[in-house]
Amino acid sequence: MISKFKTKFLLAFLVFVIGFFYVDCGKVYAAYSWKSLGTAGFSEGPAYNTSLSIYNGTPYISYTNDGMYETVMKFDGSSWSPVGTTGFSTDMECASFCVDNNGIPYIAYIDESVWPGPLTVKKYANGSWETVGTPEVINYTVNFTSLYIDNGIPYVPYTHRNRFGSGITVKKFISNSWQEVGEISHGSNGGYEADPISLYVNNGIPYMAYTDVANGHKATVAKYDGSTFQPLGTALSQSNAYYTVIRVDNGTPYVAFMDGENNYKPTVKQLVYSLDLTITTATAISDINVANGTNLGTVNLPQTVTITLSDNTTTSAAVTWDNNSTPIYNGNTAGNYTFMGTITPPVGVVNTNNITTSVKVVVEAPTVTVSGSPTNATVTIKNGRATIRFTPPANDGGSPITQYTVTVSPGNYTVTGKASPIMVTGLRSGINYTFILKAINAAGESEGVSVSN
Missing domain, CATH: 2.60.40 (Immunoglobulin-like)
Known part of the structure; x- marks a missing residue:
């Protein structure tokens, strides 16, 4: 869970970012002042992981209380009222909230009530919070999630870590299932800071801003090219940067971040397209x-x-x-x-x-072993000549059989042949002979098969 200090800092930073991206520069005001919307401190207890979204002039806020219960409230013009049930979901971690352009609130989180905690997305529809699709099981430790709704399609990036390494994965809900959009991975030697990642979809193209631990904790932006996320220019910051936020206006990305090089004050940068390399x-x-x-x-x-x-x-x-x-x-x-x-x-x-x-x-060349032994071997002796018939081995050991040998005992001499049958001559009547039949390939001789008269 994010510390209270980080929560306060994030709130202040969000105020700066919202002001930067949404202030109307065409108006002139004689003076500025801040007023509370409704009662100040309207939650039942401490609120963590606060997130703010505005739809048609109506503010929505989500927060997590001490018991990891999530609540969403909206301002009706005079007071804050809950959207659905207060504390509608328990054991939530890494929650991220937004309201889409149709006024539908969504929330993404990791369900810590089970292990491994599945990635869960809910939306408020028909008077209650309903789960979007089937929660996606993630066999990692998830540090942070983000959420963006593009024309009714939820996109959820999340940072993760396990014993093999760390990275960022982006998924979207389409065709009634969660599908992976892309992943950025640094393996066991790198990772991503457990601070907010930010995703924005412009004309169907996802852009993502994040803190790249493997590159000195610098602010970095990646753009989806249809198959993978590719870095968009070089790192934005010269030193460590946190709380990255990205927006895209008329195809131009803007990124705000807490800039370590400037005493952790806010910095905003715009991508300038120069001559191509x-x-x-x-x-x-x-x-x-x-x-x-x-x-x-x-x-x-x-x-x-x-x-x-x-x-x-x-x-x-x-x-x-x-x-x-x-x-x-x-x-x-x-x-x-x-x-x-x-x-x-x-x-x-x-x-x-x-x-x-x-x-x-x-x-590589095939692995060669000696073949199996010939099967169904029989011998017929007539007029001093033996005829040995057999079936070739079912397994040639990965190398063609080049010949067969028959060793005659007594006498201990060998005759060869390319296939069945093999003839042995010069036998004497009245003697019991034993014939040992073997197959030969590039690896050598097979086990012998004994037949006799």
Whole structure:
């Protein structure tokens, strides 16, 4: 739970941000003053995780009390009244609240009443709070959530951490199910600060602002390119930054944050599009070795490649692979298969030189073992000649059987053959013979099969 100090700071910061993004600069006022809407301190107890939303001039506020009960209130012009039941949900963590452009309140949170706590979104409709879809189980420790409603579609980004690493995941509710939009991950060596992340959807394109721990706690913005979240320019801050908030106006992103470089005072930045950088080179991708018999669909071709730009900096770019390799991929044939990839530049970068990338998939030689033994072996002896008939082994050990051997006892001599039957001559009457039949491949001899007269 966020500390009381952080809550107070966040409230003050939100006042600044709301003023920045929504003040009407066309009006002139003789003086400013603040007045309370309704009774000051109208909750039944301490309120944490407060969140404010305005719809058609009506303020809505959500907050969590000491017992982790969530309440949403709205101002009716003279007093605050609850939206639905007071404390309508228990054991809530990381709650985030907003009202959509149709006046429908939504709230997203982690349900701490069970483990692992599922991501839950509720909306107020038909006089009660109802769950949107099925709560999404998250097998991580969630630090923070955010919520944005775009044309009735809820988007929920959340920061998470487990023993394998940390990151940010964005999900949206569409077609009656929660679907992952994208993820930003830093693995075990990085992470994201457990402070508010901010998401804004402009013309169906999600933008996200967050504190990037792996990059010195700097404020960072990413834009969804249709498949992944790509960094939008470089880090916004020179030092640590917290409480990032993003808005997009006419295609231009604006970001406000608490700026550590300036004594934690608010800073607002606007993305300025400069001349595009160009890709100069793409870093070679290491070979991918796969076992013999590997299907192409299970070969993990890399999704990104490191590129060098015209300003000598490096970044990553998405890759689309052509499945028609050279030669055409055959997972059952050992060899080298080269795949070509088309590079999709990140925002602000162009590929005027049509630089591509490639990766070599090396299919290893099959693992060879001795074959199984021949089966259904029989022997017939007539006129000093034995005829041994048999069925080839069901398992050739991964290597073709090159020949069969028959060792005769007594006498201890061996004859060979390519297939059934195998003839042994020079036998004498009145002697009991034993014949040991074996199959041979590149790995050696199989277990022998004994037949006798």
